[in-house]
Amino acid sequence: MTHWICGTCSVEYADTPEPPASCPICTDERQYVPPTGQTWTTTKDRAAAGHRTHVEPVGAHEPGLHRVSVQPTVGIGQVSLLVQTEAGNLLWDPTGFVDQDAVDAISALGGLAAIAASHPHMFGVQVEWSHAFGGVPVYVNEADQRWLGRTDEVVRPWSGTHEPMPGVRFVQAGGHFPGSSVAIWAAGAGGRGALLSGDTIAPVTGRGWVTFMRSYPNSIPLSAAAVRRIVDRVEPYDFDRLYGNFGAVVEADAKAAVRRSADRYIGWVSGDFDADT
């Protein structure tokens, strides 16, 4: 049997004889089916097409954090983050492809103890990743479990907040999806804390700014109340640096950047600046 992978979002599905008729993640208004239509692939086909994983340190200023990417990119193209802790490693926002290069490189860094995605667009081939590392838990927020195309005994539901290992805490902030989450890594940023934000809170091109959206590809905004709730949910935690799911970083004063950006966003969607339009 073949575990099907959506050609557009690279999320994995069950091992049915024929691929599903459509990908619910891509037909949802937050994603898209390309004009060329729905396609399906498999990890074997992707390997044959030349895709390879790459694992590299984020930098000397951030020991214990690596980026995991696929080149050429697959699906939505997220860059996963590998967080090393004394209690084992977390793979955050797993890519839509895994190979022996990834297994070898990550095993040399201590393997995996947990896998989690910030939201369903980032599920990737999370169950396949888990199986490549002996069946480690894949944490899925309860509010978004219905988006799982591939269920498995390695999936562990959670909600609210959850500590998969000492030093790492998942926080359900909602917004983009009801279960959209962030991970707080206490040892990050030299002990000041790092927020692995997925695109629950998305770094934008201007330095020190982030944004919040229901849909990024289709530019559908969130309400003022939803953005306020996201910020309130992360407010209790210390973090100085913020890592998004496509390699962008707010290097310092990230908590202030989140507050400042939320105030700007809320002002705009509430009409405070309509005189400028």
Ligand SMILES: [Zn+2]
């Ligand atoms: Zn899809």
